[in-house]
Each structure stands twice: as structure tokens, then as C-alpha cells.
Amino acid sequence: MSRAEEFHPAWLPPEAFGPVGARRTLVLGDGPLAGTVREEVARAEDRYGGGASGPPYDLVLAVAGSGPLPDTAEAVVAECGPIGAEGFVAGRRDGVTVVLADDPAGLLYGFFHVVRLGERAFTGAFGPQAHRPAARLRVLDHWDNVDVHPVMGQVERGYAGGSIFWRDGAARGDLARVRAYGRLLAACGVNAITVNNVNVHATEARLPTERLDDVAAIAAALRPYGVRVHLAVAFSAPVDPGGLPTADPLDNDVRAWWAGVTAQVYAAIPDFGGYLVKADSEGQPGPFTYGRGHADGANMLAAALEPHGGVVRWRAFVYDHRQDWRDRSTDRARAAYDHFVPLDGRFSRNVILQVKHGPIDFQPREPVSPLFAAMPETRLALELQVTQEYTGQQRHVCHLAPMWSEVLRFEPEGPGGPDVATLVTGDPASSGESGGLAGVSNVGDDHYWTGHPLAQANLYAFGRLAWTPRTDSAAILDEWIGLTFAASRDLAALRRELHAIMDGSWRTYERYTSPLGVGFMVRPGDHYGPDVDGYEYTPWGTYHHADRDGVGVDRTRATGTGFTGQYPRPWSEVYESLERCPDELLLFFHHVPYGHVLRDGTTVIQHIYDTHFAGVEEVVAARSRWEGLAGAVDPDLHARVSTLFDEQLRCAREWRDQINTYFYRKSGVPDAHGRRIH
């Protein structure tokens, strides 16, 4: 197997470049990103025979001011105002397709836009139309460890092999793979990565100091693709490895230490992105250790980064993970709001508070976090989990873009108000000081990058949604299919089947796992497969409160934890109300009897049985569709997915049987349809 074949091309197979490669293209612009575009064009032309020298050009890709433009391009320019960082204008008239950008990054994104369009880029006339990234920050956080962690391994919650950056304590040095990764990211719109885990262990705490060469090498490999590097840092680093007696964020020596370290980082990596911090969370150190608050901690790091233009991303994932299960007044769902809302307005402008989409932890179904409506004076980023910790661990098909779209379109301040997309990306006309979108990466050194080949679509969709958060998720999947399977002989049929398999796969996963938004019925530790009571008597704050009469967590103000009160009206009233609360979140907000009747007229217990039987049937159907694609996709890829479907079906049946048996044993209510419950 040659070097180039060591990893799957994902959404950039050679065939995706056929339309561009068959044309004559002019590239105007300077610097490494423009160089990347030139290389891409040249490689495509080599393969597809385009690019005979000189005009007339079919495609003009130009950075404004980088040279004289052909007339058609000049005409397009005349219609455009300023485009802005990373953006581009695309249009076609008189048989010439024109992409113009204000900077080389925009040129690169514009080039991949043309690739996505395929033959449509060279058909008829369109535009000119401006394309600008909704969010300045579109970052993938790798939970990669440098040392293999004794419990969590090389990649925490990684389901795609080892890390592409690190192996057994050392940098892998496989920059070909890192470059290929950067190229994939640029082609879907991601512009930053964090190269180490938010749980920062001893070796990783030394990345900004003793291991900077390793980080700089990764940054250099990614630079030609417009991807900047971030580091997760240990709040305690001034003590270890720093050698200071404290990491108190108000201590002058500590502030000087961080300023010095940060200056070194920028000396090595001038376009370094910033720091990511998990503080005072699940055992990680933080400002609480020193009697300080999260704003003190974040602002201290922000001050170190500010002179260099960097940001600190501070995670809002702070809660008591040593809760007493007996205590029903403490509610983990409340924690982020309780900790952070009082600090609104107290963070420096280069602090971004990074908020998980739901109040608990990346469950298949949660309400949107109440923080998005509660911190108008804070830059908020939305954190999504691309790695499928709770959604099938890349052994199950679970296409997440529909879930993310629901989150992005939710209007936290009430119907008609700004949606989450707006709140995290800012008004398009604003200063751009928004928080952005962060995703926990699902990538490893697996041949297919993501373990499950179809999980590539989640990585792709994250990038596309970070760029244009309101794009229809099915349209994004359509793009991904068209690119990834560009070599297909019958792309239309394949497209139809893949949509049928993937479009509804998240809801299928939801059906056969934990019901009605109750969450956390997974095995402790590995979080794969069912264990209904696995977390019920633990300190983790994740309970379902099922007994012989009913199930669900009472989070109302009237009789429960009061979490509903963290939402503004009308959501607070909607969630508080047993009648108005959406069925899919019912057990997240309410403890109800098994006989409670849902909107569709079934009872909760019957809904549990029905969805679990249905979910498994949907997996059977999807697997059968996939088997029908034998011959239509690469045999190795087909075989990999087939094997994974076997496991998905086994696991879905296990979920069905354990959930149904558990609730039958508890409720004593038989299935209305007499199906087999063990």
C-alpha cells in the first residue's frame, strides 16, 4: 500500500476534482494558502487534462489586488463590496466562473466551493454571491493524549484508533497525515484544531513549554490549509511544570509566568489560536483551588493571550461530580447556569465561554442549554460532540447533523428571538466577536479517519454547519455523498439509499436507547451499551428515578429542582408544564406515572416498548439497505460498514431487551401488542 493510500480520501477523492481538472484555471494570489490552491488546481489538471496554458480561462480564482484580472472577473468585482476575512464571492457569466476573495484563506474556501459545485460551477450563469463564514472560530477539539492514559488510552472517547498527532508519549511526526487532515478540514470549513485533550495530564501540561517543537511542527503542516492550532492547558501549569508555589490567577508571578510562556508559544507559532481550559471540572484544577472565580482564571489567561491576538476558550462544563444520589435537590443540569450566569459581563473580550449544547453531557436528546439565553455580555461558543461517545461510538450509524441543526435553530429567548446559531456566531453585520462553534473531534489514525466510514459525514457536517449554521442537514449530507462517492457509477441510486440509511439514523438511535429524553442509561465507564441503573446510585448526578410507579426527573419549579426556571419565558413555562412540555423531553423535566398519556395517545410505558421495538426494526431495515449496496461502493468500505452493522444490530437488540425488560419488571404493564419482553 503506497503512502497516499494509507488513509481513505474521505470527501476529497480524485474524482471530486474532475470538473475543475478539466478546465483552464487562473489563480492569482500570494502566500502559502494561494500556493495550496495552485497545487490543488495543478493536480486536478494533471489528472483530468485541463489547464492548457494561457487564456481564455474557464475559472478565475483571485485574491483582490493580487494582479490584473480578466475582464469578466473585473465585472464581477465591480458588483461586490468588501468580502472580509475567509469569505469569497462566486459568480459566473459569459462562460467564466469567478471566485474572488479578500485574503488567501477566502481563496482556498472559494476553491473548495467550486469543487463542491462540480459541473454546476461551470454551467449557465449565477451570482455573484458572497459567502462568508458565520463564525470566525470553527474549531475541532481533539481529546488526544500524548502519553497513553492508563484508563482513557491514547484518545479519550476516541473510536477511530490512535491519535494522528501522538503515539506513546511522542509526536508521531507523520505530517503527511496531518496535512491530509488539514486539507479535509479546509474543504469543509474548519479553521482551527486543539491538539490535546481537555483533561490535561502531566506530559500534556508541558506542551506549551517543553514540547513546543512538536506543536509547531503540527501547526506548520496545517498552516497551508488555513487551520490554526490551539492547546488545552492545565490551570495548574505554573506549579507543575512551572515550579511556582501557586497557580493563583491573581498572583503576579503566575500572571508573568503565563505571559512568558504565551510569548514563547507565539514566537514558535505566530498564528497560534489560543488556549482551551477545563477548570474545576471532574478533577481538573482551576481557580477554585485558590479561592478565585472562573472570571479571574479566564481573564488571567486572556491577558497573556491578548497582546498576540489569541483567545482563551473556557469550558462551562463545571458541576459537582461527587454528588450524593440520595440528594434530589442538587441537579447537575443547573450547574453551568449557576456557576456562570452571575459572571456575565465579567469576562475579557478575548474570552469565549464554551457551552455544551445541552445542560448535562452530550446525550442523544437534551434540551438546549439555558446559558445561551442568559449571558448576553459574554462571547459564547457552542460545543458539539462529533465523536460519538453517547451516540453509538462510531460502531452505530448515527448521523448527527439533524440534531445539531435542531440545536442551532432553537430560539433560546423564545420563538421569534435569535436562534442559537445567531447567538454563537453573532449578527453577520457585527464586529465578529462571536464565540463560534467547537466540536469534539471523531478522528483517529484509522484508515477511514473515523472508524465507521459513514461517521466521516459527521465530521464534514460539523465544518459545514460551523460555516453556514442554517444549511439544511440533508443538503449537507447530499454534498458529502456527492463528494465522497464521486466515483460512483450510479450516484443517484447511491444517494437515495444513503439518505434512507443516514437521514433518520439519529432518531433511530434515540428510539432504541434511553427514552423520552431521560438520558444516561449507559454502562458506566465506557458509556457503550445499556445499563439502566448503571449511574442511578453513583455520584455523577445522572439519574432517572424510575420506580414501580413512574420514571423521570422532576426539574420543575413547583415540585422539583427548579431547573426549568433557568429558562426565560415561554420556555420556562413550556418545560414546567406537563401538558406543554415536548414529549421527547418529557422525562428530562418531569417524573410521570407509566400510564401518563403522550400527545400521540400512547402511554409512557407503551411508548417505551413501541420505540424500542421500532428502533431495532429500523436498524434491520438500514442494514438490509446497506447489503443492497454491495458492488455500489468500494468492497473494503462496504465490508467495514457491514461488520459494524452486525454490531449495531446486536447492540440495538440489547438496548431494546434490557430497557423493555427493566421497565416491564418495574411497571408490571404488559406490551399492548403482546410482543416478546424477556
Add this chain to the structure above:
Amino acid sequence: MSRAEEFHPAWLPPEAFGPVGARRTLVLGDGPLAGTVREEVARAEDRYGGGASGPPYDLVLAVAGSGPLPDTAEAVVAECGPIGAEGFVAGRRDGVTVVLADDPAGLLYGFFHVVRLGERAFTGAFGPQAHRPAARLRVLDHWDNVDVHPVMGQVERGYAGGSIFWRDGAARGDLARVRAYGRLLAACGVNAITVNNVNVHATEARLPTERLDDVAAIAAALRPYGVRVHLAVAFSAPVDPGGLPTADPLDNDVRAWWAGVTAQVYAAIPDFGGYLVKADSEGQPGPFTYGRGHADGANMLAAALEPHGGVVRWRAFVYDHRQDWRDRSTDRARAAYDHFVPLDGRFSRNVILQVKHGPIDFQPREPVSPLFAAMPETRLALELQVTQEYTGQQRHVCHLAPMWSEVLRFEPEGPGGPDVATLVTGDPASSGESGGLAGVSNVGDDHYWTGHPLAQANLYAFGRLAWTPRTDSAAILDEWIGLTFAASRDLAALRRELHAIMDGSWRTYERYTSPLGVGFMVRPGDHYGPDVDGYEYTPWGTYHHADRDGVGVDRTRATGTGFTGQYPRPWSEVYESLERCPDELLLFFHHVPYGHVLRDGTTVIQHIYDTHFAGVEEVVAARSRWEGLAGAVDPDLHARVSTLFDEQLRCAREWRDQINTYFYRKSGVPDAHGRRIH
């Protein structure tokens, strides 16, 4: 800290040798074991001023035929017949205490008998009385790994630090500690150990071949204490490390390989004891791999050992650990009987079938295994678990001798028939070809040897019960207290308090953990602390079948798995009958409604609440008693136990609350006494 102080003296503190040390003693006998006795006597005399040279002697310790005896001793001899291997005769008349043995091992045991007697050995007149070990084989199996296992660590199910033999892949070479261990073993009656885990991993499979020097060094250190070394071997060793294409027990090359390896072992360790094998169990290789049976496998190894006088111990712990929880017809409790009873009479005479005391796995309460009544033509050994995997992991006080006594006194063939003690030790007048007693060691490199200082008593009691299985367990504890705390200024008071703390501690543990013999409500993996449903939906065959109406496993012939039929009458009828089945085993044999009334008039559900509240109260009382002993025992030891009591109480409360809440949620029945159930 000096070398001698690195480990606690356990039941051999210097003060225990005071009475012997103050006397004049004559030792007659040759060889290393008699040398050990001489050293012991000399050390005691050095400290306590006895031993002025020459007669008259207060104590004569003699191997028969090793020299002219004083007159009194001659007179004792005249009253005795042959004593036999390891035995001794003790008597006192005319102011002289006499211990006579047929072999030096008997002399050593006789010496420690005198130590145990203390001043009573030199008071009045008694005997002569013969003391013979009930079982020839009294072995402690160490589940110690040579390499640190990635999951199970250095010692599998070890709760006392690292291994005293191995560290990080190498022999520790700390033979001072091994010798001290041998001395402790000789003083309680143990005469063999297995130096590696029954789960034999790659490195450990090489102990009989490439690592024999390490084993021989241990054997040499233990030899002066009459302790022989056994090895746990991998059934697949002929393949790896052997290099043969098969490990088929009927293959001639395989048989020759084992014969050759075994000859090498005996060349290096002439008194080597034999092999211990866990085959076709929990992933370990075995004869099933080659289409052979367990008798084929065991007899093949027996043939290799037979010329050298060694035994093979073959564990009966064979079951399907990949069971489907949905399948209620498969019953792990049945497995050992189903596998092995058909093989009765087919094992060679130097094969010992080693049987766990209960049919499942060392739970705090199980019925006695039905194998003991079902294999008259097979040498059976009783396997007890001294390490407290399921009985508090040496963080809880749980004195196990009362449980072991119950097992040893159980009459498997029916009331009036031979008890388990007889079945595993043989008729005292028989050829001695019994199976013996095996215990899973609870020893590690902890200062106190056993983590919890009071867990030393379990180690001591195992040895004493292996020697004299019908000794009252309280009397054994009394011995242990007298020796261990010989330096106490108020031994009578200490004795009273320790009995109050320890005598009933196993039943206390039973009360606050899983109820009525149902077993396995522990956390999967580490087996510590409660997780009621932790194993309920797993492949391990350990279920409780609790639902809203009742709890327990139906193992009757009438409606259940038929396990009761593996017992002869009357036990089969007793266990089959809901009325006659002992309460403490009720849920092991029957699934009953929560309202089922027990013999004491309480319902099952009320019994669950009552015992769990009571168990915790008993821990509170024991802890309080222990606090009262501050000043009465060594401060470090007191502090260690105090800290452990804090943990025991925390854990007992957790058990109480989780069990009570779980069953309250399921049953909906409130506590009759209105106590708090969360």
C-alpha cells in the same frame, strides 16, 4: 526502620515466645526443619533468658530415632504408636513437656503447638496426645502475576499491596520476607503455596521453563518451614512457549513436552508440590479446545507429575461466562456438577479436583457445592477464598472462619453422613489420599501482610482449619488474639473486645450486603460496593430476577433450573421446598413475592429493610468498640483499623441505602418502622 521491622510480626511477635524462651529446651533431630526449630528456640532463649545448658530440661522436642531421650520422654514414647507425616505427640509429666514427631516437619508443628499453648505448655500434666493434620494438602494459592496485568494489576483480587514474590515482571528477590511468610505459615499449619495466578498470562506461562530459577529461590526460602511450592500452569504451554503445534492432551509430543518440563522442574525443586490448572474457564485455554475432556487434560498432567510424586489440582470452576441473561434455563450454579460428575472415577490418583465451597463464586452466602456429595471416586479439595473479593476486600472487618466452619461441618450426603471436612480430608485412618484444603491467599507486600490488620486472622484461621477442620472458629480466633497481641497489658479485655468485633463480623457483612443468599449485587469489575443491577443484564450468569412483585432465582426442579436436583436427599427436598429451605438461602433457590413470610414472621421485604438497618448499626457498634481500644494496641495498627472502619461504615451505609431504595422503588412497600429510605 530496620529490615526486621519492614513487616508486621502478625501472630509471631517476640512476646509469643516468652514461655518457651524462659525454659530449658532440648531439640533432637536432623535436617533443615529441625534446624529451624533450633533457631526458634535459641532466639527465644536469647530474649527470655532460658536455655542454661544441659539437663534437667523443661521441654524436649525430638524426632523419633534421632538420639537418646531423657527418661520422661522415653516414657511418653512408650505410650505412643506411629505418629505419621507432619504429626506430633505432645504430653507433659513430671515437670517435663515432651513433643515427639516421626519427621522434622512434625517437630516444627509441635514446636509451634507449644508456642500456642504458652504457659499452659508448662503447667500441670497433660497427654500424651497425638496431633495429626487432617489434610495432607493445606495450600494457599496466590493469584499473583509476575507482570503487572493491565486490568488486574500485580495481584488479581489482591487487597494488600503488591506481590511478595514478584514486581513488574521480575522476582522481587526479597527472600527475607518470603522466609518470614513461610514461618507464619508453618505456625498456622499451611504446608504449600502456589506462587502464581490461576489466570496464567504469557510471562507466567514461562515459569516452569524459562523462569525456574526464580521459583527455585522461593522454594529454597520456604523449605526450612515445610512449605512446598506449586505452580499454576497454562494448559496451552506446549504451544506457547513450547512451540508445538498443539496442546492436545492425547498428543504424544505434548505428553512428552510436559514430562520433560516436569522433570526439569523437579531437578530444580526436588520437593515441588504440583500444578494448579484453571482450564476452559473464563477465557483460559483447556482440553475443550482440542475436543478432549477434563479427565484427559488432568490425567495427562498427572502422568507427567506421577513419577516425581506431584499432584495436579484441577479447578472445577468451569461455566459459561457468555450466557444470555434472557435465557433463564441456563444456570451457572449447575455448571460444575454438569461438567464434572460424569467424570467421577476417571481421574488418575494424583489428580485433585479443587471445588469452590459454593456453586457460584465465593459469595458471602451460598449453599455448599453439590459436588461434594457426588464424586466419591474423586479426590476433592475444598477451595476457600481467604482474599476478601466479595467480603469487604480487606477494608471491612469480615472474619471468615465461622463461614468456613459452617461449610466444613455441612453434611452433603444428608444429616449424619460425612461432613465436608471428612470428604476433603479423608478418613483419618485412610491412606491419606484426600484432596485437602486450598485457600486463595490474602497476602501482599503491605506492612500488615493483609491490608486490614484484622484480616490476618483469616489467614491464620485458614491454616488452622486445614489442620483441624472441626476446631471451633471462636477458639481459633482466640488463639490468634493470644499470639498476635501477646504483648498486651490487658489481654483478657482485648480478647473480649476483639471477639465482640470479629466473631459476628461475617454475619454483619451479610446483613448489610445482598440479602437472603441472592448474591452478586456488587459493582461489576472491582466487585466492591453495591450495584444491584450491575450483573443483572450481563453474560456472567449471576442474576437476582428482582421485579415489582418479588425477587430470587428459581432453581427448583418443579418450576426452575432444576439445580436443587443436583443434591441428594434430603437436601434436594429441603432446598426444593419453599417451607423447608433455610431463610438465609431462600433467594438462592426460590423466586418469592416480597410479602413472603420468613420463619421469624417478617416478610422478605421487611427482612431486607431490617437486616440492612441492623447491619449498619452493628458496624457503628464495632467501630465504637475499636475506638475504645485506643491505647490497648499499637498506635499505628489502631490508626490503620480506625481509618478502615470509616470506610467500612461509609460503604455499609451505601449498601443499606442502595439496597433499601432499590427494593422500595421496586416493591412500593414502606418500612414497617418508618425508617428513612431514600
